[in-house]
Amino acid sequence: MRHVVGFFVGLLLAPVVALGVGWAQPRLAALNGAGGTFADTAGAITVAGLGALALVVAVTLVGPRLTPMLPGIAGLTLMAASAVAVLRPGLADRVPSWVPGQEGAVQLLGLGVFLPLAVLMVAPMLVPSRWVREDQGSVSPDEYFDGLYDEDYEDGDGSRSRRRNMA
Numbered sequence: 070m071r072h073v074v075g076f077f078v079g080l081l082l083a084p085v086v087a088l089g090v091g092w093a094q095p096r097l098a099a100l101n102g103a104g105g106t107f108a109d110t111a112g113a114i115t116v117a118g119l120g121a122l123a124l125v126v127a128v129t130l131v132g133p134r135l136t137p138m139l140p141g142i143a144g145l146t147l148m149a150a151s152a153v154a155v156l157r158p159g160l161a162d163r164v165p166s167w168v169p170g171q172e173g174a175v176q177l178l179g180l181g182v183f184l185p186l187a188v189l190m191v192a193p194m195l196v197p198s199r200w201v202r203e204d205q206g207s208v209s210p211d212e213y214f215d216g217l218y219d220e221d222y223e224d225g226d227g228s229r230s231r232r233r234n235m236a
Contacts, residue, residue, distance in 0.1 A: 071135075071136045072136045072138045074136075075135065075136035075137075075138035075139035075142070076138045076139075076142050078139050079138055079139045079140065079141065079142030079143040079146070080142055080143075080146060082125075082126075082129065082139065082140075082142075082143040083142075083143040083144075083146035083147050083150065084146075085122075085125075086122065086126060086143065086147065086183070086186070087147065087150060087170075087174040087177075087178060087183065088168065088169065088170035088171065088174050089118065089119070089122040089170060090119070090122065090170070090173070090174065090177060090182075090183075091170035091171060091172065091173030091174025091175070091176070091177060092118070092169050092170030092173060092174075093115050093118055093119050093170075093173070094170075094173035094174075094176065094177060095172065095173050096111065096115045097115060100112050100115065126140075126186070126190070129143070129190075130189070130190065130193060136199075136200075137193040137194045137196065137199040137200060138194070140190040140191075140193050140194075141190065141191050141193060141194035143190050144186070144187040144188065144189070144190025144191040145187070145191060147183045147184075147186065147187040147190070148183075148184065148187040148188075148191075150178050150183070151178050151179075151181055151183055151184055151187070153178075154175060154178035154179040155179060155181070158179065161175040161178075161179075
């Protein structure tokens with residue numbers, strides 16, 4: 070079940086990453102062109118938004134309990150979006166212009182800016198240990214009877230004695 074949920078969340082994560090960076094791109098370009106710094110309000114908000122987006126991506130990449138489908142599907146979707154932006158640029162005109170970050174995202178997808186991030190996001194899918202969930206509370210059959218005879222118990226005459234493990 071966690072792989073199914075990770076698949077759908079990964080499909081949602083890719084546009085969030087592309088549109089988030091696309092939202093920040095024109096703001097950073099305007100900040101650079103106007104001679105502004107990150108210390109003013111507009112620069113701080115842009116950097117805070119990019120930092121929050123980077124934190125979300127980092128948590129999805131390194132979360133040990135998360136399925137590798139989440140970052141993997143997001144990375145594959147970013148790769149596919151970059152390929153579509155290069156091979157069929159007319160499809161970008163179908164995205165509504167009122168979507169925040171659409172203009173910057175389409176420009177950055179066409180430049181291939183997201184490809185290194187996409188490769189990084191696909192990498193957890195190639196690690197076999199990420200696909201298996203380990204049960205922390207399970208006991209192996211060999212450990213099941215360990216310590217069974219090490220406990221105190223009462224004899225038939227009411228006196229307490231300790232029996233040693235005979236195994």
